[in-house]
Amino acid sequence: MIIKFFKQIILFVALGLVGYIGFYYLLDKLYNSKSATDTIFIWGDSQAYRGINLKRMNELTGKEIYTAAQLGAGVYDFLVFTQSVPKNSEVIISLSKPTQLRRKEVDRNKSGISLKALILLYQNNYSFSEIREIIEKNLMPLRLFESNSTLYPDLDTLVLTESLSLFEKIYSKKPNYLDHKQKLYIKGIQNLKSKNCNITFIEFPYHAILTGIEKNSAVRSHTENFKREVANLFTNYKSDTINLNSPEMVMYDLTHLNQSGATKLTEELVSKMENSLITTMYIASNGKQ
């Protein structure tokens, strides 16, 4: 009797799993299957989500713009992104310092399930329970690429939601997971390279107050080394700046651009991208703001 019970359970679970995987695959295809032609894909965290004006970019390039940038996005989200973009795509990536420094457990990790990405995490010091939490967050397929984003409004004063001491604390000590995270980002970039993607990097500006803290911090050398590592992946690579210096406010808070800042950055970025033939890291600067 118990053997019959087990057989029935196994059959029920197996059928269910097959159905679930099929359902997941179909829905994922429906949500996230995009063409590489005349399309730009963006990845980053909240800095990229708030920092690029998708509508303006669409107007200027005439291309479809999809962003997978999400608030609090982390390395798992990046790995899934690199697997989801089609071959020969044009991608804009922002590997901000918070995406590297943020604690693993507060990373968003919500981009759908990718076995490949999960295995990579496991090979790079993620524990079973951390991986299990990621799976729990992604039991249903998600729309990874959005064609709309909400920009922060233009205000006369800076919005200060987090204390400076918090930033000082984050930048004061190199976290023990930083090397693993950076290694995983490198793997993601290599994946994009192997898919023959045209990659553009962008570093969004901080407010001048934060730049000061960050420049003298203990983690600075590690994030700068990471930039060099990224550069070394390409035979043709250059660094360029985007100047957002303006009499108007371009920052909404200490780390995010406002609507004017995002639009200005988008316009500058598009014009520079059109004239660039090699992989470029654009570093946006906001002058004294």
Added chain:
Amino acid sequence: MLFNSIDFAIFLPIVFILYWFGANKNLKLQNLLIVVSSYVFYGWWDWRFLSLIMFSTIVDYFVGLGLSKQENKGKRKILLWTSILVNLGFLGFFKYYNFFLDNFITAFSFFGTKINANSLNIILPVGISFYTFQTLSYTIDIYKRKFVPTKDFIAFSAFVSFFPQLVAGPIERATHLLPQFYKKRTFEYSKAVDGLRQILWGLFKKIVIADNAAEIANQIFNNSSDYSGSTLVLGALFFTFQIYGDFSGYSDIAIGTARLFGFDIMRNFAFPYFSRDIAEFWRRWHISLSTWFRDYLYIPLGGSRGKVWMKVRNIFIIFIVSGFWHGANWTFIVWGALNAIYFLPLMLLNKNRINTDIIAQGKYLPTIKEFISMSITFGLTVLAWVFFRAENIGHAWSYLSEIFSKSLFSIPHFAGMRHAMITLILITIFCIIEWIGRENQFAIEKLGLNISKPVRWAFYYGIVIVIFTFMGPQQQFIYFQF
């Protein structure tokens, strides 16, 4: 460990396989496996509090043996009180210490005396209200010579800590559950399948109904001063389904899990929201606790015998104690008292046992009279739940006064209206299924049993899909805090 967690989804099959394939030839080994896995289950939350369960087990085991050997009335009483004081002592300290302290301070300050005493930062051990009542039933029954104590310490430990019902019931009686640990369990296919079906339904109730309703109820109750009366009615309604889905869902999973291991544990809910009067509601809601109080408190107090004032006193005592059992807050006491007020007219008019059958038995729909009675009972219950859910009495009053104001006739509005609409649709479907299955032990017990397997399985898959699609944010079971 939560029933609705991946941890439990891994834990259960492991214990099940070990139980039926590793320990199936030896009853003692099976019982020992239950004890060990129950301790793992409980220790997953906080292993330090296992010592309380172990201590309670040892005390009641030896008190039971002592009672069986002792003929001297006085000494028997001492033994019984040892068990009562130890069990209720733990319960009193962990659950009620701060409540009594705060109220004493308030009472003395009212008379002008200032007392300086600090509340303690006490963690309430999960399930303490449940397993202490279960072990108490053991010693009280032995004291009353209704039950012969066990000499098998492992069987007794398994009875006290049996993981399916350890942390939130049903509160079992020794007379019913303990003998099942003495007998060899054989695997019954139909019982196990039935158990799985009940687990599935329990998960649906908890994850889809309770967790979604909880999100809305929390939003409305936590910001009640911002909302109109009509929105507050919605909040109370969502809480009504949250608490039912949460607690009866837990009970279903507990009963279903026990059946997988060859045990029958008592029913805890019998479609209470289809009751036609409050007396019927209380025969159908948290049955294991209501019957516990009936047998160990109400009947010893005299029950419904004696003069009118005795009856009134007993009713108030049982409902207030029952309310207080739920937590150290005046809101629970008022909730209990309110139910006593609801119940009293029925008992005094001798109408508390007129609805003992199932509503509209054998019919599709209730009569108009039945429908009206059911709606009134449901309305009274919703009203009482406001006290149960409110932070304090003041909160409950302000909540109710806003409900009974002009704003009751406005259109409900709050930030989560879309989510509320989806949850309302799910609740409606849930109520229809519960109505169809109301003559069974649980709603889907016999649903589709006479149709072909593929269709039946498709129905189960449908429930699984709904669970994954509409799962609300994981919430702890409400009754874990009691």
